[in-house]
Structures are given as C-alpha cells and as structure tokens.
Amino acid sequence: MKTLLFLTDFSDHATHAADYAYKLAKQLKLKLLLCNAVNAAMEIPQTGFVTWPPEYDDALLKDSETELRQLKKQLEHADHADGFHPIVSCSSGLGSLIDVVDRASGRHDIALVAMGTHGNGGMSEFLLGNHSRFMINGSKLPLLLIPATATPKRIKKIAFASDFRDQEQDLQNIYDLIPFARLLDAEILLVHVFKASEATPCTWDKAFLEKLSNKANYPKIFYRNIIQSNTVKGLNWISEFGQVDIMAMVHKSSGFMANLVGSSHTHKIAGQTTIPLFVFPGKHD
Numbered sequence: 001m002k003t004l005l006f007l008t009d010f011s012d013h014a015t016h017a018a019d020y021a022y023k024l025a026k027q028l029k030l031k032l033l034l035c036n037a038v039n040a041a042m043e044i045p046q047t048g049f050v051t052w053p054p055e056y057d058d059a060l061l062k063d064s065e066t067e068l069r070q071l072k073k074q075l076e077h078a079d080h081a082d083g084f085h086p087i088v089s090c091s092s093g094l095g096s097l098i099d100v101v102d103r104a105s106g107r108h109d110i111a112l113v114a115m116g117t118h119g120n121g122g123m124s125e126f127l128l129g130n131h132s133r134f135m136i137n138g139s140k141l142p143l144l145l146i147p148a149t150a151t152p153k154r155i156k157k158i159a160f161a162s163d164f165r166d167q168e169q170d171l172q173n174i175y176d177l178i179p180f181a182r183l184l185d186a187e188i189l190l191v192h193v194f195k196a197s198e199a200t201p202c203t204w205d206k207a208f209l210e211k212l213s214n215k216a217n218y219p220k221i222f223y224r225n226i227i228q229s230n231t232v233k234g235l236n237w238i239s240e241f242g243q244v245d246i247m248a249m250v251h252k253s254s255g256f257m258a259n260l261v262g263s264s265h266t267h268k269i270a271g272q273t274t275i276p277l278f279v280f281p282g283k284h285d
Helices: 012-028 054-078 097-107 123-128 130-138 167-184 206-216 231-241 256-261 264-272
Strands: 003-007 031-038 088-094 110-116 143-146 157-161 187-194 221-227 246-250 277-280
Touching (some): 003 012, 003 097, 012 031, 012 054, 012 110, 012 143, 012 167, 031 054, 031 097, 054 088, 088 097, 097 130, 157 231, 167 187, 167 206, 167 246, 167 277, 187 231, 206 221, 221 231, 231 246
Parallel strands (some): 003 110, 031 088, 157 246, 187 221, 246 277
Antiparallel strands (some): 143 277
C-alpha cells in the first residue's frame, strides 16, 4: 500500500492541514506518514542560518517524536467514520525538508507529499519562504500545498492547468493524475488560460485528445479554454466558480508555469485561492 507523507512543524496551520491530509489518505486508501524535519528553521531566510549544538539533537528529536505521537493520536481518535482507516506512522529526522523526505521515500512507497501553508495570508506568505521553494524545486514527488481555508471534503473535481505547449509532458502528468482521480471518482478538468490576442491558443487538437483518450481509459476528463488577459485571474475564476476542489499544476523552469510557480504570479494566486495546490515536479536536469 502506498503512503501519503505529511510534513508538519506542529503549528496551528499544520495541524489543520494534517486533518485534511488524514481525510485525503482515507479517501485514497493510503497509509499516512507524519513527518517532522528537525533543523528545518535553517531553510527560513528571515532567521538566518541556524545550527543546533550536537548535544541538543537527541533532545530535539525526542520532542519531535512526542509531538508526532500526539498528532497521530489526535487524528485517529477524531475518526469515527466507518470504512477505511489509514495506518498512521511517525518519522522525524535531522536536516532539511528535502533531506528528510528523500530519506523517508527510501523506506516507504510515497505516492504524495503534503504540507500546510503559513501566515494570515495563506499560501502567499508561505510561498515567499524557502520552505516551499525547496520543496517545489527539489521534490521528485507530487506535492500538495494545503491552505488554512481548505475544508476536508470529498474531492469531486481536479483542475489541471497548463499552457499545453509540451504536450508529451502534459500527457504524462495527466496520466499520473488519473490514478488519484480514479480512486476519488473525481473529474479532471483540463484548463488553458490565454489572452484574446494570442495567435495560437490551445485548441485541443484531435491528435492530443485521441492520444489522451486511448491511453488514459478514464471517461471523466473534460477541457476548457478561458479567455482572460490575466492568467492569475483566469485560474482564480476557475477555482472560485468552476466547482474545483484541487488545482493541479506542473512546476516548469521557464514559461507560463514558471510565472505561476516561481514568481509573483504564484504569490498572487496562492494568496487568493481557498483550495489546495497540487504541484507535479518538472523535469530534473
């Protein structure tokens, strides 16, 4: 059985996100691994580079393990519903988030990494920090960022947003998204936002759709073009009025998605959205 790895720093936002992650693991029928990276403060530029004296490591790890066990107990005791109950385990380790995730993925079959967002501004403040940048840029696994406003509920629709210029890569990511959607019995809405002045907007050519249909073998895939001069506004509109439960994107080093997941565009959309952001890792050199 695959595992959903949840990263926590024990903040209120992380505890809220843990509840969301537990219920998602329940829907996906995954194990849940609660994970804390001791020394993760080293990644926060506002605090500078923080290192702990070696003699403090054992004490810090013990405190981390105690907090993780308490969170595990809280999540399990709150689950009074019938049906599948995720097996919950705990893991803490020294080092950066990426280091801890990489070590955990060597011991567990990780399907998805999830983490909460921080600050009153939701994702916008969190994404300004290095925590998310390290995870988005360095994670080799799909990453789910959960805002404080996200409400745990049955996932009915996932919007996959792209410029669809690299169709082979987009097809692969859609294929990777289908197993999640299938377990959730959720629709996948392919979304392309473009300006009215663009000469070659995505027209969902026959070859692309045929290739997707033939290999995907999943009937609940739909598509929609949105004419909007501002990409962020277009995606926010879909999030708010499209009855979308999760927004999925691919992290790319350049182009449309770089603007969304590596610049102020990301901060804007993430600070305004109330739904989780599912980020597929881009191509690693």
